[in-house]
Amino acid sequence: MTQMMESETRQADVFPVKGVDYLQFLVGNAKQTAHFYSTAFGMTCVAYRGPEQGYRDHSEYVLVSGSARFLITGAVHAGAPGADHVTKHSDGIRDIALEVPDVDAAYRHAISAGARGVTEPHDVTDERGTVRMAAIATYGDTIHSLVDRSKYDGPFLPGFVTRAPIVAPPAKRYFQAVDHVVGNVELGKMDEWVEFYGRVMGFTNMAEFIGDDIATDYSALMSKVVADGHRKVKFPLNEPAVSKRKSQIDEYLEFYDGPGAQHIAIATNDIIRSVDAMRAAGVEFLDTPDSYYDDPSLRARIGQVRAPIEELKARRILVDRDEDGYLLQIFTKPVQDRPTVFFELIERHGSLGFGKGNFKALFEAIEREQELRGNL
Numbered sequence: 001m002t003q004m005m006e007s008e009t010r011q012a013d014v015f016p017v018k019g020v021d022y023l024q025f026l027v028g029n030a031k032q033t034a035h036f037y038s039t040a041f042g043m044t045c046v047a048y049r050g051p052e053q054g055y056r057d058h059s060e061y062v063l064v065s066g067s068a069r070f071l072i073t074g075a076v077h078a079g080a081p082g083a084d085h086v087t088k089h090s091d092g093i094r095d096i097a098l099e100v101p102d103v104d105a106a107y108r109h110a111i112s113a114g115a116r117g118v119t120e121p122h123d124v125t126d127e128r129g130t131v132r133m134a135a136i137a138t139y140g141d142t143i144h145s146l147v148d149r150s151k152y153d154g155p156f157l158p159g160f161v162t163r164a165p166i167v168a169p170p171a172k173r174y175f176q177a178v179d180h181v182v183g184n185v186e187l188g189k190m191d192e193w194v195e196f197y198g199r200v201m202g203f204t205n206m207a208e209f210i211g212d213d214i215a216t217d218y219s220a221l222m223s224k225v226v227a228d229g230h231r232k233v234k235f236p237l238n239e240p241a242v243s244k245r246k247s248q249i250d251e252y253l254e255f256y257d258g259p260g261a262q263h264i265a266i267a268t269n270d271i272i273r274s275v276d277a278m279r280a281a282g283v284e285f286l287d288t289p290d291s292y293y294d295d296p297s298l299r300a301r302i303g304q305v306r307a308p309i310e311e312l313k314a315r316r317i318l319v320d321r322d323e324d325g326y327l328l329q330i331f332t333k334p335v336q337d338r339p340t341v342f343f344e345l346i347e348r349h350g351s352l353g354f355g356k357g358n359f360k361a362l363f364e365a366i367e368r369e370q371e372l373r374g375n376l
Helices: 002-012 030-039 083-089 103-112 190-201 248-256 271-280 290-294 296-302 309-315 356-373
Strands: 019-027 044-049 058-065 068-075 092-099 117-126 129-137 143-152 177-184 204-209 221-227 234-240 260-267 318-322 325-331 342-349
Touching (some): 068 092, 083 092, 103 143, 177 248, 177 342, 234 248, 248 356, 290 296, 290 309, 296 318, 309 318
Parallel strands (some): 019 068, 092 143
Antiparallel strands (some): 058 068, 129 143, 221 234, 318 325
C-alpha cells in the first residue's frame, strides 16, 4: 500500500497544482450575472475590467467567497472573443484555471504528454507586479489556464481594478471554496479523459461509479473521479450510459451542444444556514420526496449527524456516510435558461466521497425536472 501511495505521489508531482485559481463563466450579460451571484450566492465583487480600462471587447467582474473565485466575462460586441461560445453553449464555464508553482514546467510537461496548447507561457504585468500564465485545452471548448500569481499583489490580474461590492456582503459567507467541478463528456469518451488527466497532469483515478450505483429505472450514467496527488483538485467526469430514456448527461450534451462543465460543488461549513439564505434570495433547489427521509434504512445507514433529520427534511438536504465520515449536500436547479450548469452545496464531516448513497434520489429528482421540461 505504501509503495502504491508513493507511486501515485511521484506521478502527481509531474504536474503539481496548488488548487483551483478561478472559474471563468462566459455569459450573455456580465453585469446582471455578477449581480445574481452577489445577491443569491452571497459572493463579493472585488475587481472589474472593461472598456473603461481600455479593454474594448469585454466587461469582466471578479467575485469571491472564501477561496472560491469566479470570473464573469461578457462580450460587449458581437465580434468579441468568446461571444460565439455564449451563442453555442449559453452561459457556461470556459476556463477552470489552476494555480501552479511553475507555469513553464507545467505547460512544457502537458504539451510533451500530448495536450493541445491554447496559449503559450507569457507574462501579464502592471504596476502591481507580474502574473505568469498559459493555457491548455481539455474536453469540449473548456480550457485550463495555468496561473502563477506569486509575484503579483493586485486584486486579480493585471489590468483589473479594485471594485466595491455590488451589494453589502452577508455577515457570514454562504460557502468557502470550490470542492470539485464535474465535467460531462460524450458516450465512450470518459475513459479517454480519465487517461488524459493521468497522462498530462499526473492525476489519479480517485473513485468510479458504474452500473446500479448510478442508475434509475429510466436513465443511467457512468462516472469516474480524477484528482491531483493531494486531493486539492477533484474532477468527476461523467458520460451517458445506454438506458430506456434520455439521461441527465444526454440532456446536458444536447442543450450545451457538446461536452462541458456540468456542475460546481461549493463547500460550506453551515449548509442549513446557506440553503435558508440562498432560497430566500431566490435560488431554486431540487426537491426530494418525503419518502427519502421517512425510510428507516436512511437513519440506520447515516447514524448520528449534526442536524436532526427533520431539519434536513424541511430543507430537502441529502445526507450520506462512508468509512471516513459523512456529508450533507443539496443541488440547485440549473442557474440559466438552458438545463445545463447547476451547483451543489456540500458540507463535509470527514467524508471524502461524493454522496454515492444519494445518487438514486438525486437522479430521480433530476428526472422529475426533465419530465417537466419534456426532455426525459
